[in-house]
Amino acid sequence: MTRLRTAVATAVAVAAAALVGPHVVPVGEAAAATAASKTWDWGPIAEVGDWEQGQSTAGWQTWADGTGRVDIYYGQLAVDSGPAAFNQTATGDVVTTKTGAGHVRGRWELRVKAQQWAAARAYPMRLELVPAGTGPTACGATTVTLAKWTGFGSTTRFGIRQGASRWLSSVSLNNNNTFHLFGFELTDTTMTWFVDGQPRARLTAAEAPEAFPTAGLVPRMVLNGASGTAMTHTRLAADWIRYFTLDRAGRTVPATAPPTRSDAVSGVC
Template identity: 30%
Template sequence: MFSERLTRPAAAAAGLLALPLLAAPASAAPVPGPVHAGNTFGWYPVAKRYEFVGPLGPQWRTRGDVRTQNGMLTLLGGRSGDVTATLDGAGHARGRWEIRWRGRQYGTAHTAYRLQTSLVPVARSGRHCGAQDLTFEDQKAGQNKAGLAINALPNLAFTTTVRPRGQSFTGDHWHTFAVEVTGKRISWFVDAHVVATETRPAALSGAPMTVRFRLQATQGERMDPARMQMDWLRYWTLRKPDTKSTAAPRPHKTTYADAC
């Protein structure tokens, strides 16, 4: 288990401190949470696991109000500005990543945050304003759907949208989101079901990637406060083959307008 440490920004919005943060403690079972892609597709044993118990460790780079709360990594968005937590280190070009996640919005009078979990290139010079991000959870706060995407240079995007099979993506309901990256394909999973698989070579960059959690604000807009929490994060290698088929519809190919 990785130790974690957080330096809380002094400028954290005072109003957010009053938000209802308390929740039931995260599970401490060897394979916590509901049935998920890792145990459904036979990925164990896990290579790296992050449990968010205790202070956040120095391997996390944070911006905005990021804290650990009852065994969960918590990002809090106020009236403006992005909030991020990015995992430092060498990253991985291939493998499997999964999170147990929930999100909540406080109010609807203004603009909603986007709650995102992505793999981003470890090398900042390779990020090109998001043009190589691989997103495996992108939910606009308050909406009962989530986007999945892989961006590729120079300005390509492969995207799809999913809706929950059971409880909604809103209202603090727990869900698991996962992505598997091999040399020939990318597969996305929601609540232990494979929902999309991309095999077109143009989508496969091969760059080492790391995890970034983000509450994305709209520049110049007043935002409705929001919260995003992760109970755990897992990483598996590709050493063990999938025990179930990863065949699924492929994403829609389009363009990514913000490449730089």
């Protein structure tokens, strides 16, 4: 009888673990299989933006020229086009950029999602790495695009711009109030873009030495409104933003196709 009771208890425990285990994820944390930092063993976090405990927007420069603002919503750093009431249209740009000197090399990862209310012109949204000190609306000499899309469109683009040249790739995603992770690894010889933990494009110094940044980079989040146009109330929010050094080699990332190059690019990041 004792053996029977033990067997039953063990079976119940195993069943409970099977039902509960895969779904127990700490608040603000992505499942291990979808974070590049965990999938590829990027090592300890050197810098972290995590607003679960009510932290402020200190350390982030904010800018808006319309109804929008930057604030903390439900433990997330968000650029919100406003207005305060839902289901009303919005106007103008909203931008937030991390202050500080930034990093010339390293690994970055952001966990973000976007929400929209009211039906008007959809906002283009961008997650970027730009040289420290870049103005809120400036492209600058270098812009690393971690992700950019418009509205809830399924095409999400990523790449890098250096001067008049741009390298760009894309992936199809559901951006309708859904968290995704966008990562970037930059070494002296390669740059690799990750979407939901998987490498999606890689550019090498042998292929394009002129593409590699030489200035310290900082994260930037952008809602790009059309001037004088009623826009859909939109909120682009980061659950967390993390930076890792290259001190830990990590797992070997398989080679992927390079982004497509175009030249004579101007006026867009």
